[in-house]
Amino acid sequence: MQHFNTDDIQGLSKLYRLNLINSITGYKSANMIGTKSNSGEENVAIFSSITHLGSNPPLLHFTLRPNTVPRDTYKNIKENYFFTVNHVSLGQIDQAHHTSAKYDENISEFDQTQLESEYRLDWHAPFVKGSPICLGCRYLNEYEIKENGCVLIIAAIEHVFVEDQLLQADGWVKLESGEVVAINGLDGYALPQLQKRLEYARPNDIIKKP
Amino acid sequence: MQHFNTDDIQGLSKLYRLNLINSITGYKSANMIGTKSNSGEENVAIFSSITHLGSNPPLLHFTLRPNTVPRDTYKNIKENYFFTVNHVSLGQIDQAHHTSAKYDENISEFDQTQLESEYRLDWHAPFVKGSPICLGCRYLNEYEIKENGCVLIIAAIEHVFVEDQLLQADGWVKLESGEVVAINGLDGYALPQLQKRLEYARPNDIIKKP
Numbered sequence: 001m002q003h004f005n006t007d008d009i010q011g012l013s014k015l016y017r018l019n020l021i022n023s024i025t026g027y028k029s030a031n032m033i034g035t036k037s038n039s040g041e042e043n044v045a046i047f048s049s050i051t052h053l054g055s056n057p058p059l060l061h062f063t064l065r066p067n068t069v070p071r072d073t074y075k076n077i078k079e080n081y082f083f084t085v086n087h088v089s090l091g092q093i094d095q096a097h098h099t100s101a102k103y104d105e106n107i108s109e110f111d112q113t114q115l116e117s118e119y120r121l122d123w124h125a126p127f128v129k130g131s132p133i134c135l136g137c138r139y140l141n142e143y144e145i146k147e148n149g150c151v152l153i154i155a156a157i158e159h160v161f162v163e164d165q166l167l168q169a170d171g172w173v174k175l176e177s178g179e180v181v182a183i184n185g186l187d188g189y190a191l192p193q194l195q196k197r198l199e200y201a202r203p204n205d206i207i208k209k210p
Numbered sequence: 211m212q213h214f215n216t217d218d219i220q221g222l223s224k225l226y227r228l229n230l231i232n233s234i235t236g237y238k239s240a241n242m243i244g245t246k247s248n249s250g251e252e253n254v255a256i257f258s259s260i261t262h263l264g265s266n267p268p269l270l271h272f273t274l275r276p277n278t279v280p281r282d283t284y285k286n287i288k289e290n291y292f293f294t295v296n297h298v299s300l301g302q303i304d305q306a307h308h309t310s311a312k313y314d315e316n317i318s319e320f321d322q323t324q325l326e327s328e329y330r331l332d333w334h335a336p337f338v339k340g341s342p343i344c345l346g347c348r349y350l351n352e353y354e355i356k357e358n359g360c361v362l363i364i365a366a367i368e369h370v371f372v373e374d375q376l377l378q379a380d381g382w383v384k385l386e387s388g389e390v391v392a393i394n395g396l397d398g399y400a401l402p403q404l405q406k407r408l409e410y411a412r413p414n415d416i417i418k419k420p
Contacts, residue, residue, distance in 0.1 A: 026239030
């Protein structure tokens with residue numbers, strides 16, 4: 001096995017450290033966040049930190065660095081609290097990844113890629129056409145993570161749109177049926193295949209050590 | 211597409227809502243957290259909320275509900291600040307999932323499963339033998355998420371152990387080479403296959419809309 005301690009990690013080149021630490025916590029979700037400013041400018045940006053926070057009430061969280069990456073996303077969310085979460089499917093990888101390019105502010109990634117915005121119900125923020133799962137979310141709160149200056153955004157999931165073939169009889173969403181991808185590090189895109197669903201675990205229902 | 215709004219979600223049965231909301235944010239990392247109390251009792255529990263927070267300094271975060279699930283994990287971490295993160299590989303799925311069973315406090319999942327603890331360097335907390343990636347982490351801080359009572363734990367990554375064949379020349383860790391799995395919802399385990407790594411995205415390097 002390879003081993004890196006704190007000093008080793010500190011001594012790595014910036015790019016090596018970025019690659020190592022971004023991939024070392026495991027697979028991450030691949031989502032595009034859609035927003036719209038109060039003056040009508042749309043924005044879409046890829047995120048890999050969106051995570052389930054709770055089911056009742058339905059909440060998610062994600063992190064961002066206000067001083068570096070997707071500033072438009074943060075600005076728009078703070079203006080009106082609306083955003084959308086749109087899963088990246090296999091055919092969208094290249095276009096979704098390109099939303100991480102640093103365009104000038106007020107330039108919409110919907111104009112710079114083949115991704116298309118789509119409006120549903122009366123939701124202020126744009127969804128991404130063709131995503132197999134789309135969520136309508138509302139900003140609730142933020143926590144400044146003082147350890148590195150990141151901001152953790154907490155949001156309510158107010159609308160769930162999911163393609164018919166993904167939704168199973170017990171509410172479980174089979175991501176594989178939408179060719180939903182996962183992110184490995186900063187730039188690796190992987191397509192998961194379901195191996196098994198397991199029963200709710202109860203004490204003593206498994207073979208212990210001999 | 212199927213659609214659920216806030217009222218629909220609220221009206222679902224508890225299990226249906228758990229399945230739906232736990233799977234609707236996308237794939238999650240599959241990790242086992244290893245801890246040891248000051249009096250020497252080991253514990254290991256599966257988590258799906260561990261996420262990269264930053265690379266310099268190397269940080270991760272995860273959430274837990276102190277009043278419900280893995281209390282031993284939280285108690286041990288608060289006692290001495292040491293824990294380990296161990297990735298679940300294909301052959302470990304059943305054993306890792308079983309660590310979510312609600313055993314009485316002070317019962318070690320290392321005794322109730324075929325998982326084996328392993329000590330490295332002088333790290334207080336046990337690693338899980340056979341995991342292709344293991345991290346030695348130290349608790350730094352916690353934030354109470356008042357929206358649902360969860361606690362967000364922030365930790366420093368102080369040791370990285372990664373099997374040789376996963377580590378690429380630029381520091382990127384190819385999770386596929388360790389048969390690292392991802393979690394879909396509460397109980398689905400998927401094996402991702404790498405589709406592509408993409409270049410750092412720069413403005414105007416992609417085909418726009420016609």
